Amino acid sequence: MHKTRNMVSMATLSAAALLLASCAGGTDAEPSSNSTGASSDAPQELNALVWCDHTDPELLAPFEEANNVTVNVRDYEGTGVALGILEQSQPGDWDVFVIDSVDVPRVAEAGLLAPLNKSDFDFDQFFDEVKLPEIHELDGELYAVPEKFGYNTVAFNGANVDAEKMRDLSFLWDPELAGKIAIYDYYIPVMEFVGLELGIEPQNITVDDLPAIEARLAELKTQSAQVGDVVSTQTALATGEVDVIVGGGEFSTSVLNAENPDLDWILPAQGGIRWQQAIGVLAGSEKQDLATKFVQYIVSAEGQAALATSSCYWGMPANKNATLSDEQKNILRWDEQAGFIANSYPYYIPDADLDAAMLDVWTRVVVG
């Protein structure tokens, strides 16, 4: 009887332990410390709100070592989330902000970004097409500098899909691809991409266009095997579960190129969506100089090479002097950028009402 009680206790304790283990994997609301490259007695810390490509230790370590600082990073997806995090933070909690370039004006207008000194940056080193002073400046003041760009288009496995057919965006709806498609789950660029197939340029999308986009998106959904984030869709492509990622691009396949050179991306004749990131200093930061120094490092030739080839995702550096190898440039299709830029549309952020309407459309299609 005593033994039975022990067994029962063990079972109960085990169940409790399992519950605790199951509950132990929550998300972190605080910036996570990058554990490499900084000494434990670093006198300074820098908190950066970033896309995941900035969490690569290879990118952060040189700055941390050179400045005896620990860079704490918190990655996010989507400006709305970042603004939500900032809303819930105290001024000074965050020093550096990596943001979609198209969102710089509204964030600067909201007073969240600190003006930068233009003379701190060599704008001649940036590609002309990504300088975009109309976005990065407000009333003549510079609020963010361009750092990286790429495309939401189609990524595919060239061993299983004809690259020439992929040049026609409408081919995505061909029965030949049924069950072979993964859709990247960021609704704005994907819906804008679907809009291109309908002949609607991203900046011209209105609520009136949404029914047509919804119908076309729903057709695409029936073709798809998966709707997922960057990692999920990458995994599906890499493991052969799907042959095409809609909304993918160089950020989906470049990091996998060494393992499987057949994984490629293309800009269809109808064009693609061009995303671009910028980096700035938050107005509430009490470490303006150090934060500015970090921004300078990120857009330097060395920082840009590391950022462009980040382990999270690759992308074109804004700095044309980035110290990339010829092989890395080849994977990024460096020499074809002029044509790609000409045939792509800047990532367009809808206003809040259209954004909400687009998310509603997306959830209706995806909910199943």
Next chain:
Amino acid sequence: MINRRSWQGWVLVGPALLVTLVLFAAPMVMVILTSLYRRTGGTTNRTLSLDNYLRLATDATIHQALLNSLEVVGLTVIFSTLVAYPLAYIIAFRVPAKWQALVLLLTVVPFWTSYVVRSYSWLLVLAKNGVINQTLQSWNLIGEPLTLANTRFATVLAFVHFFVMVSTLTIYASLRQIPRNLPLAARDLGASPFYVFARVTLPLSIPGVTVGAFLTFVLAIGDYITPQIVGGGNELLLPQLLMLQVSRRGDFPLAAAMALVLLVIVAAVYAVSAKNLTLERKR
């Protein structure tokens, strides 16, 4: 004397009470408050309103996500119990007592690996070129690979694998508390083995089944990772819809309201099953 004992009681309970207030009650109040805000014009409007709850009550997409959640979790609970009960029964009554601790330990071992790793492992097993399809194709049982990954089937299968041990442990605990002389007495009175199981063992083990089913329900209804990784996002469950509001739009108020709906559902299930939520044997 009573006052002194009362004071001692407060001292002993105080730390736990404080932790509960700080780590549960206060955040809960914040979640409730946040659910009454609104996300409008790209910012959070802190004027209190019931707009989010109105939307929850009227939005067909949210209803569909909730229905998906309940269906998936319902299937998980049913299949987990069906798998767990025979396993617990065998451990409790067929495995020699000296080996039971080891067998119980072995049932828990799979839980020592990361939850995310286990999810991705299932994805690799179920993939078109995964273990199952490759095996079936090598045996010439199928021509084209079956679509197993990125489906509701995959989500339920992974959930059952993850949570079956919870039910196994609780059912085992319940079975071990049944006095061995009860089934023996029933047999002595002429009952068949099946009749003994149906009329003696099963009814007396219902508390363990209920506890396991409840824990499985609680763990699965709020799970985001498994449907996202294994289910492939082909249908949205409520936690995925919740995460979509947070990760893509920063709509914390609507997400908070959805979280409270999940909490209310769990509370309702608790209320329904409360009388059996104990591993103590009833007299």
